[in-house]
Amino acid sequence: MTQKVAVLGTGKIGEALLSGMIRGGWAPADLLVTARRQERAEELRTRYGVTPVSNQEAAKTADTLILTVKPQDMGVLLDELAPHVPADRLVISGAAGIPIAFFEDRLAAGTPVVRVMTNTPALVDEAMSVISAGSHATADHLAHAEEIFGAVGKTLRVPESQQDACTALSGSGPAYFFYLVEAMTDAGILLGLPRDKAHDLIVQSAIGAATMLRDSGEHPVRLRENVTSPAGTTINAIRELENHGVRAALIAALEAARDRSRELASGTKD
Ligand SMILES: NC(=O)C1=CN([C@@H]2O[C@H](COP(=O)(O)OP(=O)(O)OC[C@H]3O[C@@H](n4cnc5c(N)ncnc54)[C@H](O)[C@@H]3O)[C@@H](O)[C@H]2O)C=CC1
Ligand SMILES: O=C(O)[C@@H]1CCC=N1
Known part of the structure; x- marks a missing residue:
């Protein structure tokens, strides 16, 4: 049937x-x-x-x-x-x-x-x-x-x-990646690149990184270390991310999304 x-x-x-x-x-x-x-x-x-x-x-x-x-x-x-x-x-x-x-x-x-x-x-x-x-x-x-x-x-x-935790991670997850691409494209503009070129560079880098995360079998820390040369460029960027509390901000952001999912539980709250 x-x-x-x-x-x-x-x-x-x-x-x-x-x-x-x-x-x-x-x-x-x-x-x-x-x-x-x-x-x-x-x-x-x-x-x-x-x-x-x-x-x-x-x-x-x-x-x-x-x-x-x-x-x-x-x-x-x-x-x-x-x-x-x-x-x-x-x-x-x-x-x-x-x-x-x-x-x-x-x-x-x-x-x-x-x-x-x-x-x-x-x-x-x-x-x-x-x-x-x-x-x-x-x-x-x-x-x-x-x-x-x-x-x-x-x-x-x-x-x-x-x-509720999964809603915070994967349900909302794509929004965080779009947000990062948006922010990094702004950075490209600050560094003097045209918006369309900055966008293309970041999107292809995101696709490459996502494919490696999925297919390489390597831990994300190892993949990041492979990009981070001693006394190179990447470590300077990572230091700024740490100084600005980006890791803590992401943890707090996902906790807030999880909490909102819990709040919606009654199905009646605005
Ligand atoms: N947008 C997202 O990324 C995700 C959304 N969700 C969930 O999916 C659900 C829908 O989200 P969206 O698609 O983003 O919202 P949406 O607003 O695009 O779609 C909901 C649709 O339901 C219709 N609707 C409301 N009451 C109705 C009724 N009584 N009879 C017939 N149609 C009715 C609305 O007119 C609207 O078109 C939500 O519960 C959300 O939590 C889940 C995962 C991801
Ligand atoms: O923002 C929201 O409430 C919906 C659920 C997960 C993604 N979008």
């Missing part, structure tokens, strides 16, 4: 996942989407050949529901869905912060729930998605969630207690 998957609240993350599933071989005819605005629904139909439906219709007809609205909108969406979701359907939450218990408390008793934190590199099939099972989710449910999110990158199972 064909498994229908519905993406509810198809914004940036929902669309990234949807497009990746189609690239990964899912038939658009088996994919349903919901959106708040009619124009958005039609845009998704035109772009991907998927079928826009109402939230209620998705709840009634899809085998798997993937909820990709903002954490603050999840309560309202669940109120709308809960009376219509049969208890044998898999519900996947893609929202930051909101615990699995929030869904289990509102859905029919026994509904399997899986919590996933992915990231925007899903757009280029390089996502990192961390996956946790709810109390009624079986090995098959987890495998199905992995199949879906595996279409857009890597997946890793973690206990739910680690989800």
Whole structure:
């Protein structure tokens, strides 16, 4: 039997996942989407050949529901869905912060729930998605969630207690790298390079460094040491990074992101 998957609240993350599933071989005819605005629904139909439906219709007809609205909108969406979701359907939450218990408390008793934190590199099939099972989710449910999110990158199972930390590291992670590229491009301008050249130099250096981190099997400290010549240029830059507390700033930044994820737990805070 064909498994229908519905993406509810198809914004940036929902669309990234949807497009990746189609690239990964899912038939658009088996994919349903919901959106708040009619124009958005039609845009998704035109772009991907998927079928826009109402939230209620998705709840009634899809085998798997993937909820990709903002954490603050999840309560309202669940109120709308809960009376219509049969208890044998898999519900996947893609929202930051909101615990699995929030869904289990509102859905029919026994509904399997899986919590996933992915990231925007899903757009280029390089996502990192961390996956946790709810109390009624079986090995098959987890495998199905992995199949879906595996279409857009890597997946890793973690206990739910680690989800807020993972949200801070990999969910938000791409933003930190974009921020660094932005800052280093500014540095290039200060050093007299045109913005486009500075951008290209930094982006290619980032791609090279990321590829080495992934493929060389070397520890990041070793990779950095290999760049850092005695009495050379790099050590002068590293000294400034240490003087300005960049390592401590990153640790504090990720702790703040983790704390915000915890705060969102009720799904009702602004
Ligand atoms: N943007 C990111 O990098 C990441 C976001 N997330 C999570 O993904 C979720 C979505 O984030 P984004 O895609 O960035 O937000 P977004 O704002 O682009 O998408 C959310 C969409 O949900 C729609 N929506 C809200 N209520 C609705 C309802 N009742 N029915 C139908 N549609 C509804 C909105 O109109 C919007 O298009 C959030 O829960 C966030 O925590 C997770 C990982 C990374
Ligand atoms: O900033 C946020 O809340 C979302 C969750 C992880 C990445 N973006």
